[in-house]
Amino acid sequence: xxxxxxxxxxxxxxxxxxxxxxxxxxxxxxxxxxxxxxxxxxxxxxxxxxxxxxxxxxxxxxxxxxxxxxxxxxxxxxxxxxxxxxxxxxxxxxxxxxxxxxxxxxxxxxxxxxxxxxxxxxxxxxxxxxxxxxxxxxxxxxxxxxxxxxxxxxxxxxxxxxxxxxxxxxxxxxxxxxxxxxxxxxxxxxxxxxxxxxxxxxxxxxxxxxxxxxxxxxxxxxxxxxxxxxxxxxxxxxxxxxxxxxxxxxxxxxxxxxxxxxxxxxxxxxxxxxxxxxxxxxxxxxxxxxxxxxxxxxx
Numbered sequence: 001x002x003x004x005x006x007x008x009x010x011x012x013x014x015x016x017x018x019x020x021x022x023x024x025x026x027x028x029x030x031x032x033x034x035x036x037x038x039x040x041x042x043x044x045x046x047x048x049x050x051x052x053x054x055x056x057x058x059x060x061x062x063x064x065x066x067x068x069x070x071x072x073x074x075x076x077x078x079x080x081x082x083x084x085x086x087x088x089x090x091x092x093x094x095x096x097x098x099x100x101x102x103x104x105x106x107x108x109x110x111x112x113x114x115x116x117x118x119x120x121x122x123x124x125x126x127x128x129x130x131x132x133x134x135x136x137x138x139x140x141x142x143x144x145x146x147x148x149x150x151x152x153x154x155x156x157x158x159x160x161x162x163x164x165x166x167x168x169x170x171x172x173x174x175x176x177x178x179x180x181x182x183x184x185x186x187x188x189x190x191x192x193x194x195x196x197x198x199x200x201x202x203x204x205x206x207x208x209x210x211x212x213x214x215x216x217x218x219x220x221x222x223x224x225x226x227x228x229x230x231x232x233x234x235x236x237x238x239x240x241x242x243x244x245x246x247x248x249x250x251x252x253x254x255x256x257x258x259x260x261x262x263x264x265x266x267x268x269x270x271x272x273x274x275x276x277x278x279x280x281x282x283x284x285x286x287x288x289x290x291x292x293x294x295x296x297x298x299x
Contacts (some may be wrong), residue, residue, distance in 0.1 A: 040054045096160070162191050212289065
């Protein structure tokens with residue numbers, strides 16, 4: 001299996017060719033957003049960066065953003081996150097039943113809180129110390145700083161449910177990441193993943209301004225086809241892929257995309273002055289262009 005760092009050049013070809021991290025096919029240059037270049041796989045429709053940012057660059061960026069930036073808004077939007085996650089917890093409970101749950105990439109622990117309310121014995125893993133520090137006090141003891149190696153080193157008991165929301169697109173080796181989720185899951189456990197959808201119409205409408213193109217964060221972006229392929233190549237079965245919905249307000253969504261679409265957001269803010277705030281701040285559950293996959297660990 002090729003990895004994202006596998007770059008090859010043909011003789012007399014001045015442009016490097018990047019290998020798709022999911023199917024190994026040759027990527028076509030899609031767009032450049034300094035410092036990143038994205039490639040599009042014509043075989044499985046994966047969109048990926050080559051070369052990758054370093055892990056240190058990505059971690060420093062996340063910590064800085066939690067302190068003062070996009071992720072500060074994430075912390076401030078706890079009520080919206082709780083609405084999104086309460087619906088997800090109910091959906092996962094209906095699909096998988098109860099038991100110990102691990103949320104990988106748990107951020108501030110908002111999903112863990114909702115999973116506990118739904119009846120799960122829920123814990124989380126998070127790479128950002130800033131994110132854990134921003135978590136509610138009663139959740140911090142359930143959050144572990146690090147990746148799955150931190151759990152396997154401690155000999156943690158396997159989990160009945162493993163979730164990873166909006167995290168696989170941040171990895172260098174997505175199939176290896178899914179295998180690491182499988183390694184901490186019990187036989188017949190449920191694995192749930194969400195990630196942006198390269199097949200969503202907004203990607204083609206917005207092109208290089210698609211907000212999911214984030215050079216310091218989103219290294220690999222999936223289509224339905226490539227997500228199915230990645231899950232099955234990681235040894236997971238019974239894959240079911242649907243859309244992922246998030247609960248947002250119009251004002252919050254405008255703030256999230258302002259850096260990518262300043263003119264439309266400026267027009268929205270002008271129009272919003274004539275709209276009652278209870279409308280612009282009303283929570284709505286929408287598909288903003290993301291996939292949700294359920295898969296099973298073999299017995």
